[in-house]
Amino acid sequence: MPNQELIRLSQSHLNLLSICPPRFQQVYLDCVGSLPAPEQQENMQWGSRFHLLMQQRELTLPIESLLATDSELDSSLKALIQAAPELEPNPDIWREAEHCRTLGFGNFLFTVIYDLLIAGTNSAIILDWKTYRQPPRFKDLANNWQTRLYLYVLAETSEYTPEQIQMTYWFVKSGTPRSQTFNYTQQQHQQTEQELTILLADLETWLQDYQQSQTDLPHRSHCQQKCPYRQFLAEDNTSDIQHRKWLDSLSEIEEISI
Numbered sequence: 422m423p424n425q426e427l428i429r430l431s432q433s434h435l436n437l438l439s440i441c442p443p444r445f446q447q448v449y450l451d452c453v454g455s456l457p458a459p460e461q462q463e464n465m466q467w468g469s470r471f472h473l474l475m476q477q478r479e480l481t482l483p484i485e486s487l488l489a490t491d492s493e494l495d496s497s498l499k500a501l502i503q504a505a506p507e508l509e510p511n512p513d514i515w516r517e518a519e520h521c522r523t524l525g526f527g528n529f530l531f532t533v534i535y536d537l538l539i540a541g542t543n544s545a546i547i548l549d550w551k552t553y554r555q556p557p558r559f560k561d562l563a564n565n566w567q568t569r570l571y572l573y574v575l576a577e578t579s580e581y582t583p584e585q586i587q588m589t590y591w592f593v594k595s596g597t598p599r600s601q602t603f604n605y606t607q608q609q610h611q612q613t614e615q616e617l618t619i620l621l622a623d624l625e626t627w628l629q630d631y632q633q634s635q636t637d638l639p640h641r642s643h644c645q646q647k648c649p650y651r652q653f654l655a656e657d658n659t660s661d662i663q664h665r666k667w668l669d670s671l672s673e674i675e676e677i678s679i
């Protein structure tokens with residue numbers, strides 16, 4: 422590994438790496454990711470404002486100026502407070518917004534930021550605000566590396582057993598807020614550890630090959646049937662033009678569900 426420095430990884434890295442290593446290479450190693458579309462940028466800005474609002478509220482800082490200029494923010498906050506009893510302040514339970522934790526894992530360093538962590542004597546709950554309208558399927562969210570990594574890191578860096586930890590997503594931009602809650606078990610914890618070990622051992626090898634001999638990260642074998650570029654991938658793609666065309670079209674791959 423370069424200079425034996427720890428390489429920081431988030432859930433976004435893990436998600437892309439597990440779905441499509443070539444796209445991971447394009448975005449994080451070659452740094453040729455595409456800019457989000459204008460509508461996507463607007464949603465991201467609204468999401469940032471909502472997260473700032475929730476952080477200021479937890480810190481008991483003034484939030485009126487944020488709410489005064491955005492009626493959707495105002496109505497979303499009111500609806501969430503009504504739907505989520507855990508948001509009621511309780512001086513007896515420790516809690517922190519934007520709570521950051523790190524965990525070393527071999528040559529890697531995981532960083533997670535919990536939108537809100539509520540840590541009681543015998544249980545802890547991680548809360549995460551999602552500011553898109555349509556909640557994903559429960560199974561997809563359970564398999565998403567955000568859920569798995571957030572639960573894993575808290576179990577590894579605290580005294581809580583996996584069974585004492587929960588994670589709840591609140592979908593706050595969908596009229597009436599909806600939530601999805603994930604419990605955690607020792608068995609899931611071990612499974613996550615095994616999968617992380619395999620995924621990161623692969624990444625370590627691929628990074629070495631990429632740096633030492635400019636070898637591209639490999640394709641997954643199980644997604645080629647679904648990949649819109651499988652025909653192209655099956656052909657001889659050694660020409661520069663074809664290769665560039667393929668790289669350009671990779672931006673669509675994140676939408677492929679495996």
Ligand code: SF4
Pocket residue numbers: 440441442443444639640641644645648649650651674677
């Ligand atoms: S087949 Fe398509 S989706 Fe699968 S790893 Fe290759 S480029 Fe990515």
